[in-house]
Amino acid sequence: MDIARLKQLAGIGENPHFISMPNPRQEFARRHHEKMKLSMNESKPQKLELKKLAYATGDLSPVLSKDNVEYHYNVLSNGYVNRYNNGEGDADFNYGGAMLHNLFWEQLQKADGSKPEGAIK
Numbered sequence: 431m432d433i434a435r436l437k438q439l440a441g442i443g444e445n446p447h448f449i450s451m452p453n454p455r456q457e458f459a460r461r462h463h464e465k466m467k468l469s470m471n472e473s474k475p476q477k478l479e480l481k482k483l484a485y486a487t488g489d490l491s492p493v494l495s496k497d498n499v500e501y502h503y504n505v506l507s508n509g510y511v512n513r514y515n516n517g518e519g520d521a522d523f524n525y526g527g528a529m530l531h532n533l534f535w536e537q538l539q540k541a542d543g544s545k546p547e548g549a550i551k
Contacts, residue, residue: 465523474525480511481532489540507531 483503488496510527513519 446536474521477515478511478525478528480508481529481535483535485538485540490538491541493541494538502531507535 441509475529483499487499490499507528510524510531514521514524514528518524
């Protein structure tokens with residue numbers, strides 16, 4: 431059997447009668463990405479803003495240090511917002527990053543010194 435026939439059987443090379451099928455995982459990922467883009471485009475605002483923290487940057491210590499919170503809030507989280515608002519990079523990626531970080535910061539609260547009690551269920 432010659433090399434041309436092997437390539438044809440393997441779907442490699444030029445063959446006008448051969449239609450290559452996309453990798454199922456790649457096709458799933460492509461479709462998922464398209465759906466996400468469509469859902470995100472439905473209600474995206476023109477401008478985003480970084481929500482103010484409900485606590486001081488040092489209030490999450492010892493779980494997150496003041497330096498850690500300041501870096502992640504002022505540099506990383508704010509970066510997503512600025513890039514989205516300035517039209518830099520992938521708008522969907524920056525929008526998602528900004529929204530997820532705003533949600534993340536809302537989940538945290540100032541440590542009140544209390545300790546959990548009782549058995550973990």
